Amino acid sequence: DAGVIQSPRHEVTEMGQEVTLRCKPISGHDYLFWYRQTMMRGLELLIYFNNNVPIDDSGMPEDRFSAKMPNASFSTLKIQPSEPRDSAVYFCASSSQGPYEQYFGPGTRLTVT
Amino acid sequence: GDSVTQMEGPVTLSEEAFLTINCTYTATGYPSLFWYVQYPGEGLQLLLKATKADDKGSNKGFEATYRKETTSFHLEKGSVQVSDSAVYFCALSNAGNMLTFGGGTRLMVKP
Numbered sequence: 001d002a003g004v005i006q007s008p009r010h011e012v013t014e015m016g017q018e019v020t021l022r023c024k025p026i027s028g029h030d031y032l033f034w035y036r037q038t039m040m041r042g043l044e045l046l047i048y049f050n051n052n053v054p055i056d057d058s059g060m061p062e063d064r065f066s067a068k069m070p071n072a073s074f075s076t077l078k079i080q081p082s083e084p085r086d087s088a089v090y091f092c093a094s095s096s097q098g099p100y101e102q103y104f105g106p107g108t109r110l111t112v113t
Numbered sequence: 114g115d116s117v118t119q120m121e122g123p124v125t126l127s128e129e130a131f132l133t134i135n136c137t138y139t140a141t142g143y144p145s146l147f148w149y150v151q152y153p154g155e156g157l158q159l160l161l162k163a164t165k166a167d168d169k170g171s172n173k174g175f176e177a178t179y180r181k182e183t184t185s186f187h188l189e190k191g192s193v194q195v196s197d198s199a200v201y202f203c204a205l206s207n208a209g210n211m212l213t214f215g216g217g218t219r220l221m222v223k224p
Contacts, residue, residue, distance in 0.1 A: 004156070033211075043157075043202070043214045056211070091156050100145065100206060104156030 002026070004105035006092050012111045018080040021108045024073055025094030033102060034067055034077050035091040043091075049075065082112045115140040119203050119215035126193055126222050134188040134218045136177075136203035144207040146170075146179055146186040151200045151217070160188075160201070198222045 005024040013019055025032050033048040047057040052069045060067070064083070069075040079086055089109050093102040120135040138144065145164045149157040161170030166181035175190045186203060203215040 042216050045211055048211065093156070100147075101159050101162070102157075102212065104158065106154070106156050 004092055004094050004103055006090075006105035006108050008108060009106065010109050010111075012113065013082055014113055015083055016081045017112075018078065019082045019086075019110060019112075021077040021090050021092075021110070023075045023077070023092030023105060025075070025092070026096075026103055027073070029094035029096045029103070030072070031095040031097075031102075032069060032075050033093040033095070034075070035093065035104075036088045037091060037107070038088045046077070079110075082110075084112045086110060087112050115144065115205060115207050115213045117203050117205055117213055117215035119201075119218050121216075122200075122219040124218060124220050126220070128195055128222055128224050129192045130222075132188070132190040132193045132197075132220065134201055134203075134220070136186045136188065136215060138184050138186065138203075138205050140184075140205055140207045140213075142207060143181075144205040146177070147204040147206070147212070148175070148177055148186070148188050149202040149204060149214075151202065153199070157202060193220070193222045195222045195224050 007022045030051050034046040037043045046059045047067045049069045067077045089107045091104050091107045093104045095102045116139045118137050147162045148160040150160045151157045161172040163170040163179035169178045177186050177188045200217045200219045202217045204212045
């Protein structure tokens with residue numbers, strides 16, 4: 001079975017540009033999570049969805065960040081405008097059992113210059 | 114609020130050495146406890162879990178026992194391999210809430 005799929009795997013962009021990260025969860029999973037990982041702050045939960053509905057976005061750092069889940073098989077995380085401090089690895093994870101046993105994607109490494 | 118504290122790394126061991134990575138937690142009630150592993154260039158994978166006191170989680174030769182009296186969930190392996198080199202994250206989930214992760218411990222195993 002395919003795991004969580006993220007694209008792109010690497011993204012390099014200039015400050016001020018819009019960045020869109022994509023995620024396809026495991027089929028049948030009804031929870032989807034977006035995380036950000038940096039050396040300084042570790043792993044941070046940004047937002048999570050249940051049945052395509054955003055449940056908790058308290059981890060979203062600023063209004064520049066937005067996330068959508070238009071259907072059960074696709075989610076996006078958008079940063080507009082991007083800033084150098086947004087450079088990080090962004091992970092998507094999905095689960096069929098709430099926060100338990102989350103399955104992580106390979107991540108998108110974002111570099112904002 | 115809930116928190117997880119792990120020993121700082123990196124932990125450097127020779128192949129076949131015994132591994133312990135310490136993890137302690139602070140939480141009200143009876144959380145579930147997890148160890149996740151992140152291999153280089155990959156996302157996190159669930160390694161093992163324990164859902165109640167005195168439970169022992171095990172997988173791939175790794176073990177951890179849920180010790181409520183010491184609020185600990187230390188990860189152990191009797192004989193590490195080079196392929197075990199990775200970052201290990203301890204985590205808890207309390208009353209169905211989101212996972213709270215520790216800061217991660219990098220393990221480096223030398224041949």
